[in-house]
Amino acid sequence: MQRILNNPDDIVDEMLKGFLKAHSDIVEAADNPRVVKARNIPEGKVGVVTGGGSGHKPAFIGYVGRNLCDAAAVGEICSSPTAAAFLDACREADQGQGVACLYGNYSGDNMNVKMAVKMAKKAGITVKTVVANDDVASAPKDQREKRRGVAGEVLMWKVGGAKAAKGGSLDEVIAAAQKAIDNTRSVGIGLTPCTLPAVGHPNFEIKDGTMEVGIGHHGEPGIEVCPLAPAAQMAKRMTDVVLPDYPFAEGDEVAVLVSGLGATPVMELYVLYDEIDRILSGKGIKTYKAYVGNYFTSLEMMGATLTVMKLDDELKELIDMPAESMGLKQF
Amino acid sequence: MQRILNNPDDIVDEMLKGFLKAHSDIVEAADNPRVVKARNIPEGKVGVVTGGGSGHKPAFIGYVGRNLCDAAAVGEICSSPTAAAFLDACREADQGQGVACLYGNYSGDNMNVKMAVKMAKKAGITVKTVVANDDVASAPKDQREKRRGVAGEVLMWKVGGAKAAKGGSLDEVIAAAQKAIDNTRSVGIGLTPCTLPAVGHPNFEIKDGTMEVGIGHHGEPGIEVCPLAPAAQMAKRMTDVVLPDYPFAEGDEVAVLVSGLGATPVMELYVLYDEIDRILSGKGIKTYKAYVGNYFTSLEMMGATLTVMKLDDELKELIDMPAESMGLKQF
Incomplete structure (x- = not known):
């Protein structure tokens, strides 16, 4: 295996250290070491959160930034972040206006996000979700709810992040992100x-x-x-x-x-x-x-x-909005 | 060979077609099909040109854009662009203030750039050059002129492009780019x-x-x-x-x-x-x-x-300047 790593068990932690140092103008560490948050999140906006297994870079932490996601939960390679990490990402992103958790349709992510939503509710944080299921090949059309999320998630984050940055309410952010992935x-x-x-x-x-x-x-x-x-x-x-x-x-x-x-x-x-x-x-x-x-x-x-x-006109406006993260920079 | 291509002989032409379509907000086709130029080049500035063999993407055309290179000459995979392509890139970039051609130290590129400089002179275009030689391993220190250019070229383009965008004269652009690669x-x-x-x-x-x-x-x-x-x-x-x-x-x-x-x-x-x-x-x-x-x-x-x-202070200011190309977007 011709690869660049130390102990394979440490690769996610070490990657995170390098990522946070290299992009300290855009992101910063959160209290939970498996959460990355955006720097300088504008006050009073709806939070936008995502998360997923590692090894898909720029996804997921590469889409934390200005007019995109406010925080991301980080999992081991190809495995879901913990419910605690999703919860803490929501805590970092919440400003009392609620949090839109926009993630991909994988069993581990589904389970952990569901638990995080419940825990967040107890903590007084409203979290609503959109589950990306853009991968046509993963299930028939009449079973769209079984389809996996793939790169369409990037467009979902772009749209949801822009809607929140424009001052959209939680329901408006969720509706825009849902429309993005439905389309x-x-x-x-x-x-x-x-x-x-x-x-x-x-x-x-x-x-x-x-x-x-x-x-x-x-x-x-x-x-x-x-x-x-x-x-x-x-x-x-x-x-x-x-x-x-x-x-x-x-x-x-x-x-x-x-x-x-x-x-x-x-x-x-x-x-x-x-x-x-x-x-x-x-x-x-x-x-x-x-x-x-x-x-x-x-x-x-x-x-x-x-x-x-x-x-449509709304999606065009949201897609056109500038954005700045490691994985997506758009003027 | 598990790769995405049609006839391998067409790969550069086909890549260019896709590149120009995907990034039509940043770049456009030139008259010479092996030249890519920036859109909306500010009037009256010194031109900045590069070029090299294909297969190194984002290099070289991925650094054509705002506050970076104005045009790039495109070669076959791992071979130099022709002298005619370098010349035409200089023609596209020239606005009467001269052109800085910032390229890497490879024999084919050296030969073709030299010919292009001569042909440009006859056509009334002043072209000065900086040859990147940042690859330490390619020759001893007392033979720096033999060293190849590698990824240091990206920083040379960043610095030279910013200096030109700030209104630097041809000699000032050349001096900044030369300092960048010397450092x-x-x-x-x-x-x-x-x-x-x-x-x-x-x-x-x-x-x-x-x-x-x-x-x-x-x-x-x-x-x-x-x-x-x-x-x-x-x-x-x-x-x-x-x-x-x-x-x-x-x-x-x-x-x-x-x-x-x-x-x-x-x-x-x-x-x-x-x-x-x-x-x-x-x-x-x-x-x-x-x-x-x-x-x-x-x-x-x-x-x-x-x-x-x-x-130093000058290089910091030039590195900090915003830039927009396929390969380098910086706010």
Whole structure:
């Protein structure tokens, strides 16, 4: 395993130390060492919180910052933060106006967020939640509640964070974030597996010469293993999954996010984006805003995810708002 | 080869198409298809140009933007742009005040920039150059002119671009960029090789269980192949190469840039940065500004580079200036 680490058991703590030092203009430590909070949170706003397992950087702590999330709970690699960490993230973010907890649909996160919401209530903090479920390949359309959250979470945080920064009430922030994720569909294609540092070898397999359509961020099985295809066919396969599901249609304006899974050269993400854009244009779907880069990764996995969000006037305004975090800086 | 591409011979053209579409708020196409220029270049400023082979994204086109480079010449993967591309980049950037061409010390780039400077002179454009040579491991200290440029180029562009944006004359821009690179030292550690898409297999080797200290961005041999070490020892090895060379000393204020080489998980860069920061602090060297991320890569190579720049008041002011490009956004 050719990796940069000390004792694999310490990787999250050590990463956090480096992260807090490198970005001390944007984030700071909280009392709970597994919580990262934004610096200089404007007074009186609704709090926005997220959290999740480590190894998906910039997610999750990379989206703590100005006009984004106010705090994030940090889990071990690929495992949920504790309920206590979610609770403490809510405490850090609460200013008496309530907290919107915007997170992804994974069993551990669901369980711990639910417990944190109850504990917060006892402590007098109102926490409402939006659960991201943008990964089309993870369950049929009539079981959207079973779908996982993937890179669409980035757009949910962007929208929810902007709504809170604009002075939205808790219900307005929740409604905007819910609309963001309801309007969003994603799919991933995996080309190589990833290796958890404490394990030392991949815990799932993608054979050379094949690719897995619909693979999850932790190697959850996709919907099809097929021969590795050129970028044009990957783009077609991805849009064939994503576009009919919402469905996106001629005349729609969308935000498009193409994220690498960690190890794919960024230049190749642009090759893929070029193909995706050609398909969208051909269908009369207009890209209002594009994000291409490593926005939601799985350690050193190769591959990419495509996320498309249908925009309306409110979502455009929220997507356009400046934001500043390690993972997303937008003027 | 598990990668996202169509015909490998088209990868640069296709990447450029995707890049220009995704970042149309920051960059635009030039007449020469192998030149990318910034949108809305402020009138009357000195032009700032760079260029280099592809596969190092964000370098080079990812540093074209506001208060950074005005144009970049684009080469094939790991090969220099043509003299014509450098010339046309200078044409795009020139506003009668001259052009600073800030590039890295590679034979192809040197040859083509020299030709471009001559052709520009004939066309009435004054081009002056700064050649980055921050890679300590690539030649002894008394032969600095032989050293390659690596991630220190990012800080050179930051400084030169800011100086030009502040209204500096051509000589002032050149002097600032030259000071930036003279004050900068870098070293890389490679953990895996990378594969050029048109070749299909790695063109150099790093054995599992080993690491190569001082490796170049194209797999140029380093100064030592040794057993893969924990992050703490990697950090010590890197600082042992970089710090004595300038030399950086107690009381210095520095900018630190830790860049992944492409495939290393970003969380591991923070583990490395934490160790580096501890060493710098222990020596009484103060980190004024830190950059951690994928700033200058080599396709899907694993490993990282460390870059340290000694700051003075002028360099601090230029480093602090806001900037906006695909690869570097700073408020």
